[in-house]
Amino acid sequence: MLFTDLGLAEPLLRAVRDQGYDTPTPIQRQAIPAVLKGGDLLAGAQTGTGKTAGFTLPMLHRLAATRPPRDPAPGSGPQRGPRGRVPIRALILTPTRELAAQVEESVRTYGKYLPITSMVMFGGVGMQPQIDALRRGVDVLVATPGRLLDHHQQGTLDLSRVEIFVLDEADRMLDMGFIHDIRKVLALLPPKRQNLLFSATFSDEIKALADRL
Numbered sequence: 001m002l003f004t005d006l007g008l009a010e011p012l013l014r015a016v017r018d019q020g021y022d023t024p025t026p027i028q029r030q031a032i033p034a035v036l037k038g039g040d041l042l043a044g045a046q047t048g049t050g051k052t053a054g055f056t057l058p059m060l061h062r063l064a065a066t067r068p069p070r071d072p073a074p075g076s077g078p079q080r081g082p083r084g085r086v087p088i089r090a091l092i093l094t095p096t097r098e099l100a101a102q103v104e105e106s107v108r109t110y111g112k113y114l115p116i117t118s119m120v121m122f123g124g125v126g127m128q129p130q131i132d133a134l135r136r137g138v139d140v141l142v143a144t145p146g147r148l149l150d151h152h153q154q155g156t157l158d159l160s161r162v163e164i165f166v167l168d169e170a171d172r173m174l175d176m177g178f179i180h181d182i183r184k185v186l187a188l189l190p191p192k193r194q195n196l197l198f199s200a201t202f203s204d205e206i207k208a209l210a211d212r213l
Helices: 011-020 028-036 051-065 099-109 128-136 145-154 170-175 179-188 204-212
Strands: 041-044 089-091 118-121 138-143 163-166 192-199
Touching: 011 051, 011 089, 011 099, 011 170, 028 145, 028 192, 041 051, 041 170, 051 099, 051 138, 051 163, 051 192, 089 099, 089 179, 099 118, 099 138, 118 145, 128 145, 138 204, 145 179, 170 179, 170 192, 170 204, 179 204, 192 204
Parallel strands: 041 192, 089 138, 089 163, 118 138, 163 192
Antiparallel strands: none
């Protein structure tokens, strides 16, 4: 099987070719068609198996296939913000800033031929550049839980239009004590969305979390 057999849009296949890949890894072969169908996915995958492309490629395909709903003009609805700003349509939650940076780099690498914007958000750096990027509008947000909730508390973030939610390395998230933060984030998301959960191991806690999703 080749990447061309998976049903991905040509701009994504071009980006994959640019990276020198033609054959998907096992997790990519299984995950990409499942995500493209629009259903929820619970996937067991270690780091280094190609799992990031396994969710990034079909997520970008689905976002590119539908035009983003623009925020209404100021004064014409509950959303604030500049006229025509793109709302956050995909949220990828990761346990560490290093992983967040890597995942967002993958989004940019594979989405380079698509009109889709992304940003990464984590703690330990200033909030203002992140606030400025959010104001400009961003399709795909890659974030660590703590900083995401900081922005929510400050009112700089609107997650009401998220269509795809990815929880990456869920087992590490729980090991690092993020379960309460994850629950808070889930409460901010619209009930109708696609959920993708990736974990190297499946404890009872992970299964319980998957049930909540």
